[in-house]
Amino acid sequence: xxxxxxxxxxxxxxxxxxxxxxxxxxxxxxxxxxxxxxxxxxxxxxxxxxxxxxxxxxxxxxxxxxxxxxxxxxxxxxxxxxxxxxxxxxxxxxxxxxxxxxxxxxxxxxxxxxxxxxxxxxxxxxxxxxxxxxxxxxxx
Amino acid sequence: xxxxxxxxxxxxxxxxxxxxxxxxxxxxxxxxxxxxxxxxxxxxxxxxxxxxxxxxxxxxxxxxxxxxxxxxxxxxxxxxxxxxxxxxxxxxxxxxxxxxxxxxxxxxxxxxxxxxxxxxxxxxxxxxxxxxxxxxxxxxxxxxxxxxxxxxxxxxxxxxxxxxxxxxxxxxxxxxxxxxxxxxxxxxxxxxxxxxxxxxxxxxxxxxxxxxxxxxxxxxxxxxxxxxxxxxxxxxxxxxxxxxxxxxxxxxxxxxxxxxxxxxxxxxxxxxxxxxxxxxxxxxxxxxxxxxxxxxxxxxxxxxxxxxxxxxxxxxxxxxxxxxxxxxxxxxxxxxxxxxxxxxxxxxxxxxxxxxxxxxxxxxxxxxxxxxxxxxxxxxxxxxxxxxxxxxxxxxxxxxxxxxxxxxxxxxxxxxxxxxxxxxxxxxxxxxxxxxxxxxxxxxxxxxxxxxxxxxxxxxxxxxxxxxxxxxxxxxxxxxxxxxxxxxxxxxxxxxxxxxxxxxxxxxxxxxxxxxxxxxxxxxxxxxxxxxxxxx
Numbered sequence: 001x002x003x004x005x006x007x008x009x010x011x012x013x014x015x016x017x018x019x020x021x022x023x024x025x026x027x028x029x030x031x032x033x034x035x036x037x038x039x040x041x042x043x044x045x046x047x048x049x050x051x052x053x054x055x056x057x058x059x060x061x062x063x064x065x066x067x068x069x070x071x072x073x074x075x076x077x078x079x080x081x082x083x084x085x086x087x088x089x090x091x092x093x094x095x096x097x098x099x100x101x102x103x104x105x106x107x108x109x110x111x112x113x114x115x116x117x118x119x120x121x122x123x124x125x126x127x128x129x130x131x132x133x134x135x136x137x138x139x140x
Numbered sequence: 141x142x143x144x145x146x147x148x149x150x151x152x153x154x155x156x157x158x159x160x161x162x163x164x165x166x167x168x169x170x171x172x173x174x175x176x177x178x179x180x181x182x183x184x185x186x187x188x189x190x191x192x193x194x195x196x197x198x199x200x201x202x203x204x205x206x207x208x209x210x211x212x213x214x215x216x217x218x219x220x221x222x223x224x225x226x227x228x229x230x231x232x233x234x235x236x237x238x239x240x241x242x243x244x245x246x247x248x249x250x251x252x253x254x255x256x257x258x259x260x261x262x263x264x265x266x267x268x269x270x271x272x273x274x275x276x277x278x279x280x281x282x283x284x285x286x287x288x289x290x291x292x293x294x295x296x297x298x299x300x301x302x303x304x305x306x307x308x309x310x311x312x313x314x315x316x317x318x319x320x321x322x323x324x325x326x327x328x329x330x331x332x333x334x335x336x337x338x339x340x341x342x343x344x345x346x347x348x349x350x351x352x353x354x355x356x357x358x359x360x361x362x363x364x365x366x367x368x369x370x371x372x373x374x375x376x377x378x379x380x381x382x383x384x385x386x387x388x389x390x391x392x393x394x395x396x397x398x399x400x401x402x403x404x405x406x407x408x409x410x411x412x413x414x415x416x417x418x419x420x421x422x423x424x425x426x427x428x429x430x431x432x433x434x435x436x437x438x439x440x441x442x443x444x445x446x447x448x449x450x451x452x453x454x455x456x457x458x459x460x461x462x463x464x465x466x467x468x469x470x471x472x473x474x475x476x477x478x479x480x481x482x483x484x485x486x487x488x489x490x491x492x493x494x495x496x497x498x499x500x501x502x503x504x505x506x507x508x509x510x511x512x513x514x515x516x517x518x519x520x521x522x523x524x525x526x527x528x529x530x531x532x533x534x535x536x537x538x539x540x541x542x543x544x545x546x547x548x549x550x551x552x553x554x555x556x557x558x559x560x561x562x563x564x565x566x567x568x569x570x571x572x573x574x575x576x577x578x579x580x581x582x583x584x585x586x587x588x589x590x591x592x593x594x595x596x597x598x599x600x601x602x603x604x605x606x607x608x609x610x611x612x613x614x615x616x617x618x619x620x621x622x623x624x625x626x627x628x629x630x631x632x633x634x635x636x637x638x639x640x641x642x643x644x645x646x647x648x649x650x651x652x653x654x655x656x657x658x659x660x661x662x663x664x665x666x667x668x669x670x671x672x673x674x675x676x
Contacts, residue, residue: 075523075606121604124653128608131656135615135663 078129086129098122147290149178149185150218154229154236155205156191166191169327169351169401170253170278171224176325177279183286186216210239220248220286222278225255227532227577231564234267234574241269248289252278255577257370258534260302262574264309273302276370277318277356279325317371321355321378326386349397350390354378354430358404363469363536364458364496364529367403375407380414387426398428406436413441419448427451429490434477442480446487453484454492460513461506464499469536481522491522498529498595500541500581503588504624511598511623515613518606528599533576545579547572593643594627600645601652612656619666629662630655 078086078098087097093109102123106115153168168189175185190209213221221240225233237249252274256263260273272295274281281300288298295303300315318324355377358367387398406412412432419426429452445453457477459465465472484491495514497507518524531538531545547569568575586592601609613623621629630648633655634641641647 075518078607124649125605125608127653128605128656129611131653131660132608132611132615135660136611138664138667139615139618 080129080133086126098126100126102126147183147219147286148217149183149220149222149286150213150216151175151185151187152209152213152221152223152236153187153189153191154223154225154232156229167351168224169353172327173324173353174222174224174278174282176327177283178286180325181283181287183283186218188212188216206236206239209236210243213240214244219246220250220289222250222252222282224253225251226253227255227530230255230259230577231567231575234263234270235563235567237267237269248272250274250282250285252282254366254370257366258538259574259576261309261311262571264302264304266571266574268304271303275300275302276315280318281315317357317376319376321353321376322382324353324378326389327353349399349427349429350395351399351401352383352386352390353402354383354400354405355402355407359407360404360433361469361536362458363467363540364499364532365403366532366534369534371403375402375404377402377408377411380411380418383415384418384422388422391426396426398426400428400430403431403433404436405430405432406441407433412437413444416441416444416448416450420444425449429453431456432480434480435473437480439479439483442483442487442489446489450489452490452492454494455481455484456494457481457513458494458496459499459502459506460495460509461502464502464506464510467501468499481517482520485521492525493517493522494525494527496527496529497599498592499537500529500586500592502591502595504591504594507588507591507594508622508624511594514598514602515610515623518610524602526599526602528595529581531577531579531581537581538576541581541585542576542579544582544585545576546582547579590628590631593631594624596643596645597627597630597648598623600648604649605652608656612659616663619663619670621663626659629659633658 076088076090078088081087081097085097085099087095089095094114095107097105097107099105100123102118102120104115104117104119104122105113108114151168151171151174153171168187168191171187171189175187178185188209190205221244223233223236233251233255237251240247240249248271249269250272251263251270256273257275260275263270263273272285274285277300281298285295285298285301287293288295295301296305296310296312299313302309302311304310355375356371357373357375358365358371359373359375361368361373383400390396390398419428426449428449430450431454434455434457455477457472457474458468458470460474462474465474481491481493495510497510502510514524514526529537531541568578572579583589583592598609613621613626616622616626630651631643634643634647634651637654638647638651
């Protein structure tokens with residue numbers, strides 16, 4: 001009897017070991033496959049260092065599109081300044097001032113100058129603004 | 141069964157160049173979408189965003205861009221290189237491919253995107269360095285193409301391709317459009333890629349905003365537009381549930397501003413109200429902007445849009461002339477469009493209104509109608525944008541005018557700002573059949589030479605000299621001059637001072653101030669001859 005149960009137990013153990021081995025390996029394979037499927041393959045975007053350079057900088061060419069980089073726009077109104085020049089204020093409260101010689105300055109909310117450069121295109125715009133406002137003044 | 145691909149794919153976003161970047165770098169949504177589609181077949185994809193490099197100043201030099209780009213692509217070790225192309229970046233893409241193939245001979249180079257539309261065959265015939273051109277929607281074509289290529293299968297079995305076989309170009313069958321856009325994978329399935337962008341965006345005021353594709357295709361068959369040809373003549377849209385799910389996912393990354401991309405947001409009745417209702421129900425303070433077709437939405441829908449977080453709408457008018465509307469196939473109800481624009485402005489939305497001038501069919505009276513409306517909307521507070529007609533490949537206007545189209549001087553072309561090097565310029569001139577979008581209709585094809593000149597004049601001046609131009613136009617109303625008369629004065633002045641110079645943007649820009657000096661004297665003289673207004 002004992003021998004019989006011993007045999008059965010051995011077989012059961014053997015069976016269990018076999019089952020564990022068989023299904024275990026299959027299960028592990030399945031698990032590994034599932035994990036593999038879950039792993040998101042990298043869509044790594046390579047971004048160069050040196051970000052944020054343009055944050056406060058007027059781009060080198062004074063065009064409409066580039067003004068927008070600083071959230072200024074040639075379509076925002078220009079206001080003449082008593083001390084000379086024209087200024088516009090963007091939504092962020094920054095002011096851009098252009099002078100006769102094309103000197104372009106940007107001031108932050110607190111009035112601190114954060115950039116200054118000279119652009120011939122700004123001088124052209126200044127000249128056109130002076131002339132057009134003179135014309136407008138004549139009919140008002 | 142296909143073998144599992146082992147090759148890595150490098151997806152390249154080409155730079156727009158500093159002079160063309162309008163609102164900073166933009167996430168390459170198409171490439172993110174493609175990368176997500178490749179993930180579905182367990183194909184690793186890597187995106188190289190050269191546009192961002194240019195924006196952050198990493199690649200400021202045009203001269204060595206190609207060398208550096210080839211070097212960076214080579215460093216990735218990818219065997220498959222997919223380049224996303226828009227019409228203006230096509231010359232740069234092809235120069236890059238040439239250099240790339242001379243360095244990495246065994247790489248498979250695939251071009252795709254709207255820039256190759258309708259010129260796939262011409263590209264393959266002229267540029268042997270390009271291996272495959274994908275037409276139309278790439279999300280289903282690219283994964284299938286890569287599986288077939290790796291398993292050395294027959295490329296002819298993949299729909300939506302053009303490739304070379306034994307020296308001749310083979311174009312496979314047209315691929316069926318993706319019916320349900322909700323089936324597309326989330327482009328943001330890999331948040332780490334986005335977080336790198338956010339690292340940059342987060343430091344800028346007013347940003348970041350995330351583009352979300354809402355739909356594709358357009359039922360309108362406008363003669364100047366390639367949308368309905370490229371994406372199909374039926375508007376397909378993602379469900380509101382899916383759009384909100386994408387927004388929710390992005391909001392976990394701190395993004396609450398969205399640009400909803402679809403040429404025809406109002407094309408599907410009930411979509412906009414449903415979107416607005418659900419946005420309001422979610423209770424998340426999302427801010428979003430979109431383009432709407434003025435004759436497809438109801439003025440009553442504007443209020444709910446504004447209250448559900450919409451901040452900006454773009455409305456394409458193109459022409460204020462009913463005759464031109466018919467000629468270009470847009471057939472917009474101009475009175476309704478006017479009501480919609482005014483309603484948007486009343487609702488406090490930033491309203492961008494676009495016009496296209498320079499249609500060969502347009503005569504001076506029709507152009508004058510558009511110019512009048514452009515300045516009227518500007519005075520009302522709309523952000524008006526003027527575009528000069530660009531012959532987009534595959535469009536009816538392209539078919540009509542291409543036979544006689546000419547490669548005009550660089551400054552005369554809409555795409556010219558994208559061209560920065562002599563190498564690109566000579567490539568365009570050497571292969572006009574490939575770079576047809578850089579050609580303009582032949583001057584003889586214009587019904588009015590004056591309308592053509594005035595279009596170039598205002599297209600050049602309006603963006604940079606907006607306020608002086610508007611002030612001048614407002615002033616000279618007193619002597620009965622309108623936009624067309626101002627142009628006529630300039631043209632007469634040009635004939636006196638630059639008799640041999642053709643009308644080009646360069647000439648318009650350079651001469652504007654000198655012209656104003658002369659014109660203002662004439663204006664003051666005419667003003668004096670007017671009877672004084674009776675005082676009250």
